[in-house]
Amino acid sequence: MENKPNGRLLTLSEFRRELGIPLVLAKKLIVWGEVEAVWAIDGTLRIAGAEVLKARALIGNPWTKAKLFVKALGPGLITGASDDDPGGIGTYSAVGAKFGLGMLWMAPWLLPMMIAVQEACARIGIVTNKGLAAVLKENYKRRLVLGTVMLLIIANVINIGADLGAMAASLEMITGVDYYLGAIFFAVLIIALEVFVKYHVYVRFLKWLTLSVFAYIITGIIIRPDWSEVFSYAIIPRISFSNDYLFAMVAVFGTTITPYLFFWQASEEVEDGKMEKRTNGHLPSLSTRIAKMRKDVNFGMLLANVVFFFIVITTASTLFKSGITEIESAEQAALALRPIAGDNAYLLFALGIIGTGLLAIPVLAGSGAYAISEVMKWNNGLEEKFFQARNFYVVIAISILVGLSLNLFHINPITALYWSAFINGVIALPLLAVIMVVGNNKKIMGKETNPGWVSFFGWLSVVLMIAVAILSIILYFVSR
Numbered sequence: 073m074e075n076k077p078n079g080r081l082l083t084l085s086e087f088r089r090e091l092g093i094p095l096v097l098a099k100k101l102i103v104w105g106e107v108e109a110v111w112a113i114d115g116t117l118r119i120a121g122a123e124v125l126k127a128r129a130l131i132g133n134p135w136t137k138a139k140l141f142v143k144a145l146g147p148g149l150i151t152g153a154s155d156d157d158p159g160g161i162g163t164y165s166a167v168g169a170k171f172g173l174g175m176l177w178m179a180p181w182l183l184p185m186m187i188a189v190q191e192a193c194a195r196i197g198i199v200t201n202k203g204l205a206a207v208l209k210e211n212y213k214r215r216l217v218l219g220t221v222m223l224l225i226i227a228n229v230i231n232i233g234a235d236l237g238a239m240a241a242s243l244e245m246i247t248g249v250d251y252y253l254g255a256i257f258f259a260v261l262i263i264a265l266e267v268f269v270k271y272h273v274y275v276r277f278l279k280w281l282t283l284s285v286f287a288y289i290i291t292g293i294i295i296r297p298d299w300s301e302v303f304s305y306a307i308i309p310r311i312s313f314s315n316d317y318l319f320a321m322v323a324v325f326g327t328t329i330t331p332y333l334f335f336w337q338a339s340e341e342v343e344d345g346k347m348e349k350r351t352n353g354h355l356p357s358l359s360t361r362i363a364k365m366r367k368d369v370n371f372g373m374l375l376a377n378v379v380f381f382f383i384v385i386t387t388a389s390t391l392f393k394s395g396i397t398e399i400e401s402a403e404q405a406a407l408a409l410r411p412i413a414g415d416n417a418y419l420l421f422a423l424g425i426i427g428t429g430l431l432a433i434p435v436l437a438g439s440g441a442y443a444i445s446e447v448m449k450w451n452n453g454l455e456e457k458f459f460q461a462r463n464f465y466v467v468i469a470i471s472i473l474v475g476l477s478l479n480l481f482h483i484n485p486i487t488a489l490y491w492s493a494f495i496n497g498v499i500a501l502p503l504l505a506v507i508m509v510v511g512n513n514k515k516i517m518g519k520e521t522n523p524g525w526v527s528f529f530g531w532l533s534v535v536l537m538i539a540v541a542i543l544s545i546i547l548y549f550v551s552r
Contacts, residue, residue, distance in 0.1 A: 081110070081118035090124050091131065106130060158238035158429045159231050160327040161288070164380050165405035167320050168387030170397050173305035174317075176388070178324050179381040180306055185536075186328055186373045188529035189504065192511040192522055193334045194365045197341030199358065199520045204338040206446035207510060218447050220499060225440040225471065227496050228332050232436050232475030239429035240479065242422040245407060252480065258426075259476040262433050267465045270455050287424030292382030294416055297389040306381070315551050318544040322497060325537050328380065331499045332439040334507060339442035341365060343453060358520055386421075433472065441467040497541060504534045 082090065087107075107123045167175045193204060200207050208217045240254035249257075311317070345361070387405055391397070399405045406425065410418035438454065445452035445464045452464040508530045511522040522530070 081120055082124065083118065087119045087124060087127075091127055158235045158242075158425045158432070160380075161383060161425060161428065162234075162238065162399075162405070163323050163327045164383040165387045165391075166399045167324060168384040169391040169399040169405070171312075171317065171320065172388040172392040173302065173384065174310050174312070175320060175324065176302065176305045176381065176384050177307070177309040178321070179377050179384065181309065182324075182328055183373065183377045184525075184529045185533040186377065187370055188526045189329055189507070189533060190333065190337050190369045190373055191366060191526050192507050192530055193337040194341050194369055195362065195517065195520060195522065195526075196507070196510060197338030198345070198361050198365060199517050201342055201345060202338075203342055203442050203446045203452075204335050204507070205443040207338075207516065208506065209447055211510065211513075211516070212506070214447065218444075220503065221440070221443040221447055223499050224331050224335065224443055225467075227499065228436045228440045229471050229475045230478065231332075232433050232472055233478030235429045235433055235436070236472075236476055237479045239426050242406060242425040246419065246422055255476055255479045258429065258433075259472050262430065262437075263469050263472050266434050266438065266454065266468050267458055287420040287427070288379045288386065289382045291420045291424075292385045294414075294420075295386055295389050297385050302385055313543070313547070315544065315547040318540055318547060321540050322537075322544050325533075325540065326496045326500065328376070329500060329504070329533055329537070330496050331503055332436055332496075334503060335443045336435050336439035337369075339439070339446075343455060362520065433475075437468040437471040440471055441465070497537070501534060501537055501541075504530065504537070508534070 107119060107127050109119050109123070196202075196204060196207055202210075205217060205221055208220075236255045236258055239258050240251045243249050243254040243258075244251045341361075387399065391399060391405070406418055406421040441464050442452055444450075444467055445461070448463070450463040451461045453461060456464070458465050508522070508527060510516055511530070512527060514521055
């Protein structure tokens with residue numbers, strides 16, 4: 073029997089349970105003015121029964137409910153989805169084609185580490201109301217931080233170039249549009265959107281682009297894999313101590329736990345706070361912001377991980393089993409799928425590359441711009457107008473244009489991706505260690521230091537990445 077709210081005032085938790093919706097959406101319905109709430113004497117929000125009926129009518133349509141839930145999510149969703157950029161898709165495709173399901177275990181086993189690292193970064197942004205680079209600059213030598221930021225920008229630019237190349241190649245496969253014209257078109261479009269569209273509008277565009285990653289989940293279902301075999305490989309790690317396997321592990325680590333996401337997550341929590349303050353006149357409490365962030369980050373990282381999972385399933389079940397084991401790019405994976413899995417899977421895979429590129433390149437360019445602006449004390453933020461944050465936007469534009477030039481000057485995008493993965497790996501290890509130290513520093517974080525599970529999985533990711541990298545280097549020299 074359906075519960076009927078009586079005349080009493082409901083708490084936020086009761087309101088959420090009454091409607092069967094996540095807490096983050098329940099809060100947003102109040103913030104958006106869709107539901108009226110009053111402050112009780114004890115300082116908690118209370119909602120009248122009539123408002124419950126109004127809210128129930130609003131979310132009665134499943135599509136409307138889903139739309140509102142996506143709208144309620146923030147930086148964590150965008151961060152998670154942008155983790156599956158065309159470079160990442162190329163890496164996962166290559167792993168699935170080369171090793172079959174042999175690396176599928178990394179998806180579920182990496183998930184708690186991904187969540188822990190991104191929560192640590194988000195906490196720093198929420199508690200300090202500063203981006204990661206600004207916090208590092210306050211606690212470490214400026215020259216060291218600036219050098220790290222420059223390496224970050226170099227890695228990002230190489231990634232941007234590879235992503236633009238994958239998007240242009242996919243567009244050419246689908247429509248026949250010239251590769252170089254496609255690359256230029258995407259570069260100009262993304263610059264225009266980041267520079268001329270304000271954050272509160274632009275973030276809606278990015279949220280809806282996250283739907284493009286579902287192309288890989290749908291493709292994985294279309295090809296009908298052997299699910300008993302899939303879950304067997306997903307649960308039990310099957311590690312091969314060969315140079316190729318360990319190198320692939322480093323590549324997967326670098327693709328899923330990558331420095332540009334550290335900087336973006338912290339900076340976007342600051343942006344989200346600015347937007348909340350402009351909308352409501354004040355910032356919510358730290359505990360409220362952290363609770364919202366956690367759901368946001370969990371959902372975003374889970375989405376990134378599920379996409380990783382399904383790309384490996386798709387390429388392992390089609391390309392690997394057909395003897396096609398050498399895939400060097402995301403668009404090559406899409407093309408190879410066509411004769412095996414059919415036009416539907418091919419088109420979904422190719423269109424997904426374009427959608428994820430449109431989502432990831434702004435994050436790549438933006439993360440570098442935030443980082444260098446914080447170190448140089450430039451005004452920054454996607455909510456600012458161009459003349460208010462000129463240097464910030466110039467860094468974004470230059471990053472994308474230099475990345476574009478990698479394609480125009482015939483630099484192999486796959487070679488570029490390998491170098492990008494290497495640089496990201498170099499930057500990630502010390503940065504991860506620093507993030508864990510900062511997140512547990514009571515002078516910086518006050519009472520909101522990292523929970524025990526965040527510290528455990530965060531440090532575990534550092535140890536595992538170091539171990540795999542060292543083993544890979546040793547085997548490389550031994551095998552020569």
